[in-house]
Amino acid sequence: MTTSALGAPRRGALGRTLDRVGGGLLQALLAVIGVFWLVPTLGLFVVSIRGDAANNSTGWWTAFTKPAELTLGNYSSLLATGFTGSFWNTVLITVPTTVLVIGIAAMAAYAFAWMEFPGRDTLFLVVVGLLVVPVQIALIPIAKLYGTFGIFGSIAGVVIFHTAFGLPFAIFLLRNFFAGIPRSLLEAARMDGAGEWKIFSTVVFPLAKPAVASLGIFQFLWVWNDLLIALVFADTDNQPMTKALQSQMRQFGTNIDILAPGAFLSLIIPLILFFAFQRYFVQGMMAGSVK
Amino acid sequence: MTDRLDGPQSSRGGEDAARESSSGPEEPPGTSPVPDDAPPPAEEGVERDGSDGDVHPALADVESDDPAAPRAAPELATAGAAAPAAGPAATTRGTGQGATAQGTARGRTARLGPAPTLALVFLLPAALVLGAMVIYPIVYSIFRSLFDATGDTFVGAGNYASIFSDSSTLTTIRNNLIWVVVAPALVTVIGLIFAVLTERIRWATAFKLVVFMPMAVSLMASGVIFRLVYEQDPDRGVANAVITSVQGLFGSQQGYPDARPRENDKAPVALQQGAVVSRQPARPGQAVLVPLVGVKPATLASASAAKAAQPGPGELAGTVWVDFTQGGGGTLNQVDGTEKALAGVTVEAVRDGSVKATATTEADGTFRFAGLPQGDYLVRLPQSNFQEAFNGIPWLGPTLITPAIIGAFIWVWAGFAMVLIAAGLSAIPRDALEAARIDGATEWQVFRKITVPLLSPVLLVVFVTMIINTLKVFDLVFVIAPGSVQPQANVIALEMWRVSFGGGGNQGLGSALAIFLLVLVLPFMIINIRRFRRDNQ
Numbered sequence: 001m002t003t004s005a006l007g008a009p010r011r012g013a014l015g016r017t018l019d020r021v022g023g024g025l026l027q028a029l030l031a032v033i034g035v036f037w038l039v040p041t042l043g044l045f046v047v048s049i050r051g052d053a054a055n056n057s058t059g060w061w062t063a064f065t066k067p068a069e070l071t072l073g074n075y076s077s078l079l080a081t082g083f084t085g086s087f088w089n090t091v092l093i094t095v096p097t098t099v100l101v102i103g104i105a106a107m108a109a110y111a112f113a114w115m116e117f118p119g120r121d122t123l124f125l126v127v128v129g130l131l132v133v134p135v136q137i138a139l140i141p142i143a144k145l146y147g148t149f150g151i152f153g154s155i156a157g158v159v160i161f162h163t164a165f166g167l168p169f170a171i172f173l174l175r176n177f178f179a180g181i182p183r184s185l186l187e188a189a190r191m192d193g194a195g196e197w198k199i200f201s202t203v204v205f206p207l208a209k210p211a212v213a214s215l216g217i218f219q220f221l222w223v224w225n226d227l228l229i230a231l232v233f234a235d236t237d238n239q240p241m242t243k244a245l246q247s248q249m250r251q252f253g254t255n256i257d258i259l260a261p262g263a264f265l266s267l268i269i270p271l272i273l274f275f276a277f278q279r280y281f282v283q284g285m286m287a288g289s290v291k
Numbered sequence: 292m293t294d295r296l297d298g299p300q301s302s303r304g305g306e307d308a309a310r311e312s313s314s315g316p317e318e319p320p321g322t323s324p325v326p327d328d329a330p331p332p333a334e335e336g337v338e339r340d341g342s343d344g345d346v347h348p349a350l351a352d353v354e355s356d357d358p359a360a361p362r363a364a365p366e367l368a369t370a371g372a373a374a375p376a377a378g379p380a381a382t383t384r385g386t387g388q389g390a391t392a393q394g395t396a397r398g399r400t401a402r403l404g405p406a407p408t409l410a411l412v413f414l415l416p417a418a419l420v421l422g423a424m425v426i427y428p429i430v431y432s433i434f435r436s437l438f439d440a441t442g443d444t445f446v447g448a449g450n451y452a453s454i455f456s457d458s459s460t461l462t463t464i465r466n467n468l469i470w471v472v473v474a475p476a477l478v479t480v481i482g483l484i485f486a487v488l489t490e491r492i493r494w495a496t497a498f499k500l501v502v503f504m505p506m507a508v509s510l511m512a513s514g515v516i517f518r519l520v521y522e523q524d525p526d527r528g529v530a531n532a533v534i535t536s537v538q539g540l541f542g543s544q545q546g547y548p549d550a551r552p553r554e555n556d557k558a559p560v561a562l563q564q565g566a567v568v569s570r571q572p573a574r575p576g577q578a579v580l581v582p583l584v585g586v587k588p589a590t591l592a593s594a595s596a597a598k599a600a601q602p603g604p605g606e607l608a609g610t611v612w613v614d615f616t617q618g619g620g621g622t623l624n625q626v627d628g629t630e631k632a633l634a635g636v637t638v639e640a641v642r643d644g645s646v647k648a649t650a651t652t653e654a655d656g657t658f659r660f661a662g663l664p665q666g667d668y669l670v671r672l673p674q675s676n677f678q679e680a681f682n683g684i685p686w687l688g689p690t691l692i693t694p695a696i697i698g699a700f701i702w703v704w705a706g707f708a709m710v711l712i713a714a715g716l717s718a719i720p721r722d723a724l725e726a727a728r729i730d731g732a733t734e735w736q737v738f739r740k741i742t743v744p745l746l747s748p749v750l751l752v753v754f755v756t757m758i759i760n761t762l763k764v765f766d767l768v769f770v771i772a773p774g775s776v777q778p779q780a781n782v783i784a785l786e787m788w789r790v791s792f793g794g795g796g797n798q799g800l801g802s803a804l805a806i807f808l809l810v811l812v813l814p815f816m817i818i819n820i821r822r823f824r825r826d827n828q
Contacts, residue, residue, distance in 0.1 A: 023491070023492075026488060026491060026492065027492055029488070030488055030489065030492060030498055033485070033498075033502075034497075034498050034501045034502070037501050037502050037504075037505070037702065037705075038501055039520075039529060040516045040517065040519075040520050040529075040702065041504070041505075041508070041516060043516065043519055043520065043529055044512070044515065044516045044519060047519060055527075057526075058526060058527075059526050059527050059528075059529065059532055060519075060527075060529075061529065061532070103416075104416040104417050104420060105417065107413045107414070107416060107417065108413060108414050108416070108417035108418075110413055111410045111413035111414045115407070115409065115410040115413065116407060116410070117407035117410040117411065117414075118407065120410075123414075125820050125823070125824070128819060128820050128823050129816050129819070129820055130421065130425060131816075131819065132759050132812050132815060132816045132819065133425060133429070133809065133812070133816075134762075134763050134784070134805070134808050134809060134812055136763075136784055136787045136788070136804070136805040136808050136809075137425075137428055137429055137432050137805045137806070137808070137809050138424060138425060138428035138429075138432075139787075139788070139791065139792070139801075139805070140428075140431075140432060140435060140791055140798050140801055140802055140805065141427065141428035141431040141432055141435070142424060142428060143792075144431075145423075160420070160424065161424065163420060163424075164420045164421060164423075164424030164425055165424070165425065167417055167420060167421055168421070168425075171417060196409050196413070200413070221507055224509065225508070225509030225510065225511070225512075226509075227509070227510065227511045227765075227766045227769070227770075228765055228766065228784075228788065231788070231792070232788070232792055242509055242511040245511055245512075245515065246511060246769075246770065249514075249515075249518075249770060250774060252518055252773065256519075259515050260515065260519075263511070263512040263515040263516070264512075266509060266511070266512055267507070267508045267509060267512040270507040270508060270509070271504070271507055271508070273507070274504065274506075274507035275500075278500070278503075281506075281507075282710055285707065285710065285711070286711065286714060
């Protein structure tokens with residue numbers, strides 16, 4: 001857009017026509033790519049609302065010519081299998097984790113940004129280092145630890161694990177934001193005799209709403225979408241949707257009528273969140289990549 | 292909803308605002324040795340725009356003018372809003388106000404900060420959780436990796452030795468290597484292409500939303516999505532369906548895999564190395580008969596009746612048909628009224644071993660070569676006519692499984708790369724590009740010589756992030772690869788889970804694999820820390 005606008009005055013009518021043709025080709029190309037990116041998810045959705053017989057005999061794209069095939073039967077039979085239980089487990093894991101991560105990380109980030117203590121900078125570099133530690137490193141030791149404390153398989157165990165591995169990113173993101181808050185606001189509060197806790201909870205934290213929103217949506221999506229940690233630490237009664245779906249993958253061919261609606265249900269809430277809060281999502285992503 | 296994915300532009304606005312407002316505050320040099328207990332925000336902005344001599348000496352070297360707080364290392368002192376990483380900070384009022392307020396606060400306060408012990412209280416929850424759940428496991432895993440499966444016997448480096456000697460773990464290492472070499476580069480390049488192209492269209496935001504969307508979808512669900520995409524049957528898997536229809540567009544006809552000539556000397560054609568060739572040479576003006584048998588009746592259901600070809604003058608013609616009359620009757624090696632034609636067969640006219648002309652049979656089975664020079668020709672039906680019809684590429688088979696999963700990985704991550712790179716792109720000064728164009732540089736030169744070098748820090752961030760992600764890749768492989776091909780698709784992270792929890796029961800080897808993974812990530816951890824320190828210096 002910019003370039004052709006800048007280049008136009010120097011070129012003749014032929015050049016402009018070529019530009020226009022090129023622009024049309026570019027639009028067409030990007031449209032095709034966009035369709036390419038949409039088709040897989042669309043396919044999952046259509047498969048999830050087609051009957052078993054239809055899915056077994058023809059491709060989902062034929063459904064557009066035969067809308068009569070469409071049915072909500074898959075969803076109702078999925079709900080009959082107890083999938084709602086794993087939906088609530090996902091919620092019970094995700095929401096507390098998000099709250100815990102924000103709370104614990106905000107306190108630490110406040111200390112890193114506005115308090116002085118020996119070794120502060122080194123400690124913060126440790127946090128930056130922990131950003132990339134793979135969760136695999138903790139699976140075996142924590143499984144053993146949870147066994148000792150008797151919380152292996154419980155929702156609490158999954159929540160604590162997620163919280164721990166969410167903290168480095170959260171501290172990193174919030175500390176960078178807190179450090180940008182006007183110093184005068186803190187000084188004024190201190191002059192008025194406010195304690196650190198009061199400054200943190202009534203001045204800094206409320207000002208950091210955009211950063212907290214970014215962090216919150218990221219954390220929510222990570223935990224909601226996790227499979228590996230649930231696979232190890234959640235037993236069947238406490239399993240979230242991802243693990244419930246995974247256990248169905250072995251019979252992929254025969255139970256697509258359960259898998260497709262299940263997968264679609266599991267991604268619908270993240271998608272809604274994504275479209276509603278995409279601004280925060282993008283900001284969090286920018287802030288989170290170490291530059 | 293429009294423009295929201297254009298966050299970086301507003302962030303640039305925020306930085307500019309910070310620069311403008313920060314040039315204002317008066318800063319007497321004498322007041323500089325204030326024991327600051329926290330980093331002044333937007334320092335970078337102040338420093339750069341501090342064109343008046345008063346500001347500069349006070350701020351240029353934080354360490355020297357801050358004797359009371361020598362521990363406040365300079366690299367972190369400027370971290371706050373000045374760091375480009377602080378996206379949220381830059382997009383909100385934080386930066387601009389911070390810069391102005393900074394000047395006034397600095398001048399008048401003595402130490403009001405809290406005691407270091409109080410900091411401990413704020414850090415305690417995080418320190419406890421991180422210590423118990425991340426630091427301790429690292430130490431424990433190192434020890435555990437030196438013991439055998441049960442944990443009773445010390446085996447030294449035995450587990451590590453078996454990682455590098457066992458053929459199945461070697462496969463995982465090889466696969467991870469493929470991942471690391473291929474996936475990050477592809478994601479970065481595709482993200483760059485998308486970011487550059489979307490700059491030129493009006494509906495860029497919609498496009499970005501669509502490409503970015505998979506980031507919100509769980510890898511588990513993405514796995515289900517791509518299992519459906521990659522189904523082998525072209526009637527069910529969309530990937531093979533697309534390939535089939537594209538092939539159809541380019542006129543690739545249906546094959547006749549079972550068709551063959553009769554095996555006797557009277558048949559006018561014979562099988563030669565998979566192709567069907569006429570026994571007797573023919574000249575233009577003659578008709579060649581190519582009778583075949585063995586075609587399934589189902590294939591012929593819609594075929595029309597064959598017709599004997601009537602060559603025009605100077606024309607070599609002929610008929611390809613199924614020399615079999617249903618219900619009996621008919622003459623061998625002659626086109627009888629009810630016999631079916633084979634349409635769409637490729638026919639070649641061969642002379643002295645080289646193909647002189649190619650034709651395709653009509654619906655009635657006839658073909659003709661016009662304008663051939665005089666001479667003797669053999670008629671040949673190349674082997675391609677008799678190959679199996681396209682049955683779909685086995686994406687989920689053992690050979691293609693890793694490329695197929697990398698395809699899904701690109702689908703997930705291209706949006707991330709695109710959005711980060713687009714942000715970097717919007718931060719490139721337009722006048723630099725414009726100047727180059729006025730100097731007569733082509734678009735490609737501008738892109739190669741100016742855009743890409745200026746983007747290189749962002750490209751590096753994307754690239755390193757993707758390397759880390761590919762090293763840790765687990766869900767996509769676990770979900771997309773069917774059980775029978777998982778050994779061929781296996782990666783380190785998945786193998787670690789398999790040997791320790793997925794039935795393997797060998798936590799010694801599992802710990803060794805986890806440590807191995809950590810060691811692989813380590814260089815990138817160091818790169819991150821270094822870049823963070825440098826950017827905040």
